[in-house]
Amino acid sequence: MEFILFERGCCPFLRFELEFEPGGPLWLRIRGPEGAKEFIAAEARAAEQ
Template sequence: MSEENISLACQIENLEQQRQRVAEVRAMFQQATQVEELPDGYAFSFPTEDLWARRLLEFILFEKICCPFFTFALIFAAQHGPLQLQLRGSAEVKDIIQAEFLASS
């Protein structure tokens, strides 16, 4: 399926569950140590601890099902540098990231 055929809608159908998920995700992303805007998305840096690696992997595994329009990259920097999660996609996807992940609660 090409990117232009992907629906830009969350697959969680229950509105209360959607609201709860957005709140959880915002709380997690507020803990990012750095946010970098990319041409097609954003890169979020997190501490290099294993706990964060697991949390981010769980985030990716959930989001790839409910929001299949994201492209994910989880980068483990050399020398125990920061853990970076990149969320990428179309211009519309970038707008969703800004609205849902960067907005204050």
């Protein structure tokens, strides 16, 4: 949840969906307008460095 709250502050154009399956996995979906996929990929690459 802290990640989602932080990201909402800097990237209000992104939509976050957190889904808990009973007895199963947890899913975090991040959606946004055109160009969001590239933006998220670039942010992930920067975080790895």
